[in-house]
Amino acid sequence: MIPSTEAAIPEPTEDVRLSPPVHEVGPVEWARLNLFSSWFNTVLTVVFGILFSWLAYRAARFVVVTAEWEIVRRNLTNFMVGRFDRTQLWRPWVAAGVLALTGGVVAGAMGRVSAELAAQQDRTQPKVTLAGYIQRFWPLIIMVLFVLSMTRTIWPTILTALVLAVGLAGRRVGTALPPAARRLTWLYAVVGLIVAVQVLVAFGGVGWGGWGGVHINVFVTVVGIVLAFPLGMLLALGRRSSLPVVRWVSVAYIEFFRGVPLLALLLVAQFVVQFFLPPTIAAPSFLMRALIVIVLFESAYIAEIVRGGLQSIGRGQIEAAQALGMSPWATTRRIVLPQALRAVIPAMVGQFISLFQDTSLLYVLGFFELLAVGQNVTSQTDFVGQGLQAVTLPFVAFIFWAISYSMSRESRRLETRLGIGVR
Amino acid sequence: MTDSTGNLTSAALVAGGTGEAMITLEGVEKWFGDFAALAGVDLVVGRQEVVVVIGPSGSGKSTLIRCINRLEKHDRGRIVVDDTEMSDDLRNIAEIRRETGMVFQSFNLFPHLTVLENITLAPRQVRRQSKLDADAVGMELLERVKIPEQAHKYPGQLSGGQQQRVAIARALAMQPKVMLFDEPTSALDPEMVAEVLDAMKELARTGMTMIVVTHEMGFAREVADRVVFMADGEIVEVGTPQHFFDTPQEERTKLFLAQIL
Ligand SMILES: Nc1ncnc2c1ncn2[C@@H]1O[C@H](COP(=O)(O)OP(=O)(O)OP(=O)(O)O)[C@@H](O)[C@H]1O
Ligand SMILES: [Mg+2]
Numbered sequence: 001m002i003p004s005t006e007a008a009i010p011e012p013t014e015d016v017r018l019s020p021p022v023h024e025v026g027p028v029e030w031a032r033l034n035l036f037s038s039w040f041n042t043v044l045t046v047v048f049g050i051l052f053s054w055l056a057y058r059a060a061r062f063v064v065v066t067a068e069w070e071i072v073r074r075n076l077t078n079f080m081v082g083r084f085d086r087t088q089l090w091r092p093w094v095a096a097g098v099l100a101l102t103g104g105v106v107a108g109a110m111g112r113v114s115a116e117l118a119a120q121q122d123r124t125q126p127k128v129t130l131a132g133y134i135q136r137f138w139p140l141i142i143m144v145l146f147v148l149s150m151t152r153t154i155w156p157t158i159l160t161a162l163v164l165a166v167g168l169a170g171r172r173v174g175t176a177l178p179p180a181a182r183r184l185t186w187l188y189a190v191v192g193l194i195v196a197v198q199v200l201v202a203f204g205g206v207g208w209g210g211w212g213g214v215h216i217n218v219f220v221t222v223v224g225i226v227l228a229f230p231l232g233m234l235l236a237l238g239r240r241s242s243l244p245v246v247r248w249v250s251v252a253y254i255e256f257f258r259g260v261p262l263l264a265l266l267l268v269a270q271f272v273v274q275f276f277l278p279p280t281i282a283a284p285s286f287l288m289r290a291l292i293v294i295v296l297f298e299s300a301y302i303a304e305i306v307r308g309g310l311q312s313i314g315r316g317q318i319e320a321a322q323a324l325g326m327s328p329w330a331t332t333r334r335i336v337l338p339q340a341l342r343a344v345i346p347a348m349v350g351q352f353i354s355l356f357q358d359t360s361l362l363y364v365l366g367f368f369e370l371l372a373v374g375q376n377v378t379s380q381t382d383f384v385g386q387g388l389q390a391v392t393l394p395f396v397a398f399i400f401w402a403i404s405y406s407m408s409r410e411s412r413r414l415e416t417r418l419g420i421g422v423r
Numbered sequence: 424m425t426d427s428t429g430n431l432t433s434a435a436l437v438a439g440g441t442g443e444a445m446i447t448l449e450g451v452e453k454w455f456g457d458f459a460a461l462a463g464v465d466l467v468v469g470r471q472e473v474v475v476v477i478g479p480s481g482s483g484k485s486t487l488i489r490c491i492n493r494l495e496k497h498d499r500g501r502i503v504v505d506d507t508e509m510s511d512d513l514r515n516i517a518e519i520r521r522e523t524g525m526v527f528q529s530f531n532l533f534p535h536l537t538v539l540e541n542i543t544l545a546p547r548q549v550r551r552q553s554k555l556d557a558d559a560v561g562m563e564l565l566e567r568v569k570i571p572e573q574a575h576k577y578p579g580q581l582s583g584g585q586q587q588r589v590a591i592a593r594a595l596a597m598q599p600k601v602m603l604f605d606e607p608t609s610a611l612d613p614e615m616v617a618e619v620l621d622a623m624k625e626l627a628r629t630g631m632t633m634i635v636v637t638h639e640m641g642f643a644r645e646v647a648d649r650v651v652f653m654a655d656g657e658i659v660e661v662g663t664p665q666h667f668f669d670t671p672q673e674e675r676t677k678l679f680l681a682q683i684l
Contacts, residue, residue: 320525320527320532321545339535
């Protein structure tokens with residue numbers, strides 16, 4: 001026997017075939033592959049590197065040195081809630097707590113559901129960590145930290161921490177819910193929203209007329225989405241209905257509202273509606289009118305987005321459901337709509353983001369929303385004529401951006417999550 | 424229907440299986456515009472009988488079985504399934520659909536639901552079964568088609584053969600009296616055909632009434648009680664597998680068999 005052949009057979013210490021191959025690229029290797037792969041790329045890298053560094057430097061200098069943040073500091077409450085009665089400020093804080101609690105419960109319940117599904121499928125799910133949260137919500141976190149850095153007392157920071165704590169507690173509750181209660185997340189969301197609004201207005205609270213700041217932008221966006229989404233879905237289904245009357249009404253509605261600019265509709269609602277109402281009926285408040293117009297307008301766009309999704313569902317899906325004896329309504333609700341809505345998440349969230357930004361049109365109607373605050377505070381006696389829009393408008397833009405970008409990030413996350421089930 | 428030998432009509436109209444009729448087709452016609460996809464089809468399928476339908480592309484095989492559960496509306500003639508006559512009455516349609524399961528060439532599983540949810544959806548929606556009962560039945564069926572370990576995966580994570588077996592389990596979950604198969608193995612890679620055919624053979628052994636459109640002649644020989652040959656929207660020849668494959672009577676049948684065997 002030759003000893004060397006024996007030595008050639010390795011001891012089966014560990015089964016390497018059972019672990020997937022690991023591709024790791026070091027930072028130097030990464031830079032070589034992505035930044036300096038050719039002389040042209042190298043030039044691009046250097047030029048843009050210098051440009052970006054300079055821009056980043058100017059931006060940092062603006063934030064830290066040049067900008068006179070005094071105007072934002074003094075008007076922070078205006079930016080957040082407008083002219084909201086200053087003796088009632090506990091209400092927005094409690095409302096924020098209610099929303100945090102709701103969000104926490106919903107997130108906890110949904111997380112538990114998807115964790116259990118992952119366990120059934122022998123998938124490991126990434127653990128929820130602080131780093132994960134920071135990575136997921138960094139635009140919002142930066143926004144909150146920046147706003148808090150502008151406060152003059154410690155109270156807003158403490159209250160924000162409290163709201164966060166309530167949210168985390170809600171998440172605990174959501175995770176611990178029994179299975180049957182876990183599926184009612186949409187109900188919790190709606191109830192949470194209603195309670196939050198009641199906290200603001202009920203029992204001597206502040207009516208819509210007294211709201212303002214970013215608070216009103218967010219409120220109009222949320223209510224707009226909650227109401228326009230189901231309406232748009234019905235319109236999309238109506239447009240494909242086999243009943244001609246339903247079809248015609250849906251088409252006429254959609255094409256009318258898509259054909260008129262939102263601003264024109266808003267102005268009509270403010271200035272024209274009262275001429276059409278009999279004098280015995282009081283015209284609804286301005287904000288109510290704006291909300292109605294926004295819901296009508298957005299639902300037409302949402303209908304077209306949903307229709308695109310409906311068209312992407314193959315005949316085979318419907319035939320399979322029919323062959324199983326499912327009713328047309330059950331087929332629509334359980335087979336067609338879930339797949340159609342998944343397919344249009346990016347377009348839908350895009351529409352929601354543009355709705356959020358369109359709430360700045362309320363400025364033109366005299367509402368004291370975020371953009372209006374940014375403009376108006378520069379004519380306060382202490383600040384007038386100093387060109388301080390250069391400070392307030394970037395601040396306003398930053399808040400719009402942080403919220404919009406967070407929506408877009410969450411939509412992409414939702415997409416990849418739901419994408420598991422799709423081919 | 425051409426009937427030169429006089430033996431076609433009798434063969435098509437005598438129910439096999441137990442001898443009692445489960446499905447009766449009488450002079451069924453289906454027109455697409457002025458094209459007759461079915462030009463007067465007569466066929467009686469007995470309880471517990473397995474009928475295999477073969478024929479060239481475009482001969483109306485799919486149309487035939489799709490008329491039986493009203494995925495297509497027939498224009499003339501009668502269709503009776505388990506003593507319920509197909510009509511425009513929605514209750515009749517629902518009744519017949521509840522009694523017939525269908526398996527499609529392209530599976531048509533619901534991609535947004537897990538395998539088990541695919542199977543339990545209709546029993547829960549249509550038969551109002553509780554989740555517990557439906558899940559239990561669903562797992563039993565998955566055992567039967569030999570993929571219980573895939574219950575919580577999504578269809579997209581399964582092989583074609585596995586998906587088609589899920590589709591069979593899904594149809595069976597409604598406890599149908601008749602199963603319709605439209606080329607269930609045509610979309611599969613060759614190595615996966617056997618596992619689906621095995622599931623179908625097992626089903627035939629349990630006494631399920633089946634109409635199977637397929638190009639798998641081995642399956643037809645082994646499992647079919649009768650073989651039906653269609654061309655141009657008509658039934659050309661009907662017979663037992665031996666009779667049909669070994670001593671076909673019609674010229675068109677001989678020509679077709681010569682091409683595919
Ligand atoms: N929706 C439709 N509209 C118009 N013509 C149709 C329609 N469905 C089927 N046909 C026609 O009816 C005829 C029969 O079609 P069918 O699908 O039943 O054939 P088949 O025997 O199943 O063929 P294959 O083996 O290719 O599946 C074909 O000529 C087809 O073109
Ligand atoms: Mg076919």
